[in-house]
Amino acid sequence: MKKIVFAFSLLSSFSISAQLVDVRIISSMDLNAVNISIQSGAYVLYLDGKLQNDSLVKKVFQLVLINDSIEVRIPGDTLGRFANFKILGLEEDAVFKIKPIQPISGTRVYDHSLTITVVNKLLQCVNFVALDHYVAGVVESESGGRTSKEFYKVQAILCRTYALAHLSRHVLEGFELCDGVHCQAYRGRPSDSKVLAAVKETDGLALVDKGLNLITAAFFSNCGGQTANSEDVWLVALPYLRSVKDTFCLHSTNAQWKRKIDSEDWLNYLKFKHKYPVNDSVACYKALNITQGNRGVFYSYAGIRIPYKTIRSDWQLRSAYFSIEEARDSIIIRGRGYGHGVGLCQEGAIRMAKIGYSYQWILDYYYKDIEIINLSKLEFFQEE
Numbered sequence: 001m002k003k004i005v006f007a008f009s010l011l012s013s014f015s016i017s018a019q020l021v022d023v024r025i026i027s028s029m030d031l032n033a034v035n036i037s038i039q040s041g042a043y044v045l046y047l048d049g050k051l052q053n054d055s056l057v058k059k060v061f062q063l064v065l066i067n068d069s070i071e072v073r074i075p076g077d078t079l080g081r082f083a084n085f086k087i088l089g090l091e092e093d094a095v096f097k098i099k100p101i102q103p104i105s106g107t108r109v110y111d112h113s114l115t116i117t118v119v120n121k122l123l124q125c126v127n128f129v130a131l132d133h134y135v136a137g138v139v140e141s142e143s144g145g146r147t148s149k150e151f152y153k154v155q156a157i158l159c160r161t162y163a164l165a166h167l168s169r170h171v172l173e174g175f176e177l178c179d180g181v182h183c184q185a186y187r188g189r190p191s192d193s194k195v196l197a198a199v200k201e202t203d204g205l206a207l208v209d210k211g212l213n214l215i216t217a218a219f220f221s222n223c224g225g226q227t228a229n230s231e232d233v234w235l236v237a238l239p240y241l242r243s244v245k246d247t248f249c250l251h252s253t254n255a256q257w258k259r260k261i262d263s264e265d266w267l268n269y270l271k272f273k274h275k276y277p278v279n280d281s282v283a284c285y286k287a288l289n290i291t292q293g294n295r296g297v298f299y300s301y302a303g304i305r306i307p308y309k310t311i312r313s314d315w316q317l318r319s320a321y322f323s324i325e326e327a328r329d330s331i332i333i334r335g336r337g338y339g340h341g342v343g344l345c346q347e348g349a350i351r352m353a354k355i356g357y358s359y360q361w362i363l364d365y366y367y368k369d370i371e372i373i374n375l376s377k378l379e380f381f382q383e384e
């Protein structure tokens with residue numbers, strides 16, 4: 001976990017929102033060729049670290065991997081083969097587009113700068129971007145879009161906190177964050193203008209615990225009525241990730257789910273994976289009729305304890321908060337919520353924002369004993 005002192009050193013000369021981060025983009029694809037075009041703003045081009053003289057405004061490029069080098073093509077010409085291609089945005093409104101063509105995929109739009117190198121015989125693309133532009137892209141990807149500005153503010157503070165706490169994740173690979181769920185999903189500029197406004201209005205805000213550590217800003221889709229303690233899911237007990245009751249999400253999309261499984265498959269699973277005594281008639285009955293009123297941690301009987309999270313993972317269930325009832329030769333699993341259940345329940349927070357709760361109130365509701373601090377206010381740190 002990052003101590004906030006770390007952020008202090010970043011802040012000595014500029015505000016946190018303008019801090020630049022290196023994010024590997026399109027990281028889930030094995031890229032061999034891409035098209036790139038400048039959408040707005042002035043750019044300069046570097047090839048193998050050498051500044052090229054041409055102005056780049058409105059230029060388009062095609063980059064093709066050939067024998068461990070990047071062949072850089074422009075309409076009607078080829079600039080040569082290089083190890084490193086970089087377009088550097090010179091202005092605030094510098095925006096470029098990138099479209100994978102081998103394999104083919106949709107066009108994406110990003111702010112600021114782009115570096116492409118060859119790593120493990122594939123093109124690796126890294127977006128050098130202001131933290132808050134990155135946060136805005138993450139907010140839209142992680143919240144699914146189409147919600148209120150107040151909820152976007154909640155999500156912006158969470159995504160900023162998470163990003164700052166994980167900047168060293170990929171340091172050995174030459175960038176700071178990736179654009180997959182391993183870090184946070186990031187697909188470039190947001191399309192909803194409310195997202196950018198929410199990021200701006202929460203400029204520099206992040207969550208810390210009593211010890212001034214950036215918190216593990218965990219969130220998930222829907223808790224089904226009760227969130228989980230962190231140690232019940234991840235083994236580590238964090239004082240701010242406590243189970244809370246939540247009625248705000250109970251009528252949302254992911255509040256309930258149902259799954260039918262053959263009784264025989266279920267009992268075989270318990271018998272062979274967990275050595276559960278299915279031949280004992282009472283044990284068998286109990287295993288076919290399980291009730292979680294409050295969120296539980298284990299299904300236990302006769303000294304055997306099976307974590308609900310293990311059952312969730314083995315059967316790929318939407319949550320570990322479920323009950324089971326017998327139905328002829330099947331069981332019906334009736335589940336509540338969607339996701340790991342630790343931290344902030346997004347659908348609950350969306351509802352709270354919609355009925356008028358502020359982002360501060362919402363964050364205080366789902367995280368215990370935390371502070372929202374402004375990382376751009378140096379006076380805060382100077383007092384420490």
Ligand SMILES: [Zn+2]
Pocket residue numbers: 169170177178179180182183184
């Ligand atoms: Zn990552």
Ligand SMILES: [Zn+2]
Pocket residue numbers: 222223224225226246247248249250345347348
């Ligand atoms: Zn909830």
